[in-house]
Amino acid sequence: MPKSTAEALEDLARYSNVAVHSTSALAGEVGAAAAEDDEERKEKDLEALRRKPGLRPLNTSDVNGSVRLTPWDVLHTLARAISLARRGAARGLAEHWGSLKYSLALRGNPTSFMGLSAEGRDTADYYKALQSGELGVGFALAVAERILSRRYPDHAVSIIPSDTALRAGWALNSRDKGTTVGYRYRPQYFAEIWRPGEPSRIFPIVSRGNHGTATTSYGQLADASAYIEGVHIGAYDETPGLIFSTQLPLDETLTVHALKAEGSDGWLSGTATSPLGNLNAQLQDEAWPPGIHPPAENGKGPSAEPGIHVTDEITGWFQRVLARTSAAGLTAFAGDGNSTAPYLTTRQGSRRFSAGIAHAATDSVQDANYTLLGIPFVGTDHVFRLNRTRVEAFSGVHADLFGHLSRGRLDQYRSDVYALRSTWPSDTWDKKWAGPVSIHQDGSVLAIHLLP
Numbered sequence: 001m002p003k004s005t006a007e008a009l010e011d012l013a014r015y016s017n018v019a020v021h022s023t024s025a026l027a028g029e030v031g032a033a034a035a036e037d038d039e040e041r042k043e044k045d046l047e048a049l050r051r052k053p054g055l056r057p058l059n060t061s062d063v064n065g066s067v068r069l070t071p072w073d074v075l076h077t078l079a080r081a082i083s084l085a086r087r088g089a090a091r092g093l094a095e096h097w098g099s100l101k102y103s104l105a106l107r108g109n110p111t112s113f114m115g116l117s118a119e120g121r122d123t124a125d126y127y128k129a130l131q132s133g134e135l136g137v138g139f140a141l142a143v144a145e146r147i148l149s150r151r152y153p154d155h156a157v158s159i160i161p162s163d164t165a166l167r168a169g170w171a172l173n174s175r176d177k178g179t180t181v182g183y184r185y186r187p188q189y190f191a192e193i194w195r196p197g198e199p200s201r202i203f204p205i206v207s208r209g210n211h212g213t214a215t216t217s218y219g220q221l222a223d224a225s226a227y228i229e230g231v232h233i234g235a236y237d238e239t240p241g242l243i244f245s246t247q248l249p250l251d252e253t254l255t256v257h258a259l260k261a262e263g264s265d266g267w268l269s270g271t272a273t274s275p276l277g278n279l280n281a282q283l284q285d286e287a288w289p290p291g292i293h294p295p296a297e298n299g300k301g302p303s304a305e306p307g308i309h310v311t312d313e314i315t316g317w318f319q320r321v322l323a324r325t326s327a328a329g330l331t332a333f334a335g336d337g338n339s340t341a342p343y344l345t346t347r348q349g350s351r352r353f354s355a356g357i358a359h360a361a362t363d364s365v366q367d368a369n370y371t372l373l374g375i376p377f378v379g380t381d382h383v384f385r386l387n388r389t390r391v392e393a394f395s396g397v398h399a400d401l402f403g404h405l406s407r408g409r410l411d412q413y414r415s416d417v418y419a420l421r422s423t424w425p426s427d428t429w430d431k432k433w434a435g436p437v438s439i440h441q442d443g444s445v446l447a448i449h450l451l452p
Helices: 005-013 024-043 070-079 096-101 118-124 129-152 163-165 214-230 314-334 336-344 399-406 408-418
Strands: 017-020 066-069 156-161 191-194 201-208 230-232 241-247 255-261 308-310 368-372 375-386 387-397 435-441 444-450
Touching: 005 070, 005 387, 005 435, 017 129, 017 230, 024 214, 024 255, 024 387, 070 096, 070 129, 070 156, 070 399, 070 435, 070 444, 096 129, 096 314, 096 375, 096 387, 129 156, 129 191, 129 201, 129 241, 129 255, 129 387, 156 163, 156 314, 156 408, 163 191, 163 314, 191 314, 201 214, 201 230, 201 314, 214 230, 214 241, 214 255, 230 444, 255 336, 308 314, 314 387, 314 399, 314 408, 368 387, 368 444, 375 444, 387 399, 399 408
Parallel strands: 017 255, 201 241, 230 308
Antiparallel strands: 017 066, 156 191, 191 201, 241 255, 368 375, 375 387, 387 444, 435 444
């Protein structure tokens, strides 16, 4: 018998185990898949791909076979990740609502592993690539945040869409003004590990997803090994990173296959000419030369390789870009385009948000505000039907933190949200709201409940 909408909402708030597969055997299978792909490219006279070398399994301390997540937390992670996407017709202000189409797609309970629900399997029959790709992003980034939070317990973790960030310094395609990079292999996201006023460390992330077998994931991870190599930060070939392939079989539990790339760099330390700090200052588009620069040999530097290299000279600038792009994602998630636009450069898409609807905190038009788990949030809401029943979803940001962001006080936001990072409630259901609630360390919230 199909579950009622009320029961479906309860399921969204229940923790479940998510299997994470990361072994030496997996690294070997991915290496073999990459070698096979390289041989096929050679036979077709295609250019050989540069791949991230030395992919390894995660440490046991990173994740020991599984993580515990709620389906609603996965959807919140996906929604935050796509809040600055350019795919929809809503000018970016409503991109994150796309995550809600998976509200009935996942099943699980506290004593089992998570997998696709009956509706998730039905949807997969028609939209396999879309569903596996987007849910793969949600699971990959949720797992990545937990891995990096364990490695760096005294730091905050921010996830930033890489293309949006990189457009501040490079023209990525012919639609961007300037000399294009001419190389399509790039990670999808950057994870910034940061503390206020200190150097950040960056981990590029690539996510894939499929409804097939583990063998499909081997090929996807081999593909990811080329994409994660497309951006170097700091010293040549010393950028750490994470790659994921989420396997969503129709009749079994899902598995996140994961590998890591080691590296001693990825640090944004700043220089005398490109210092850290002053996150409040607006940025303009730059025109940094494309290409990854191998170290010089015998005093002569080899030719640049295709891709993007964030060299030491611009690390201070890039830290500001990442911080401001992350802030733009938060204000877009809260539905405030007027606050989003100043955090982005023209090439990053500031004009898409400049005519947006202002929030009540910065304008006279009331939008939406709720107190959830005892915390006041401001944001935007969306009413739709789930199982033919009207429900309301709310996305927003902690009211005080949003006040900082809406007034351009990014330094103050970062200081305050860092201090709050260990104080957010872990509850997944608000009795007064009567629905699932997910609060992330960046101060964002996603909630849903039945309408009368």
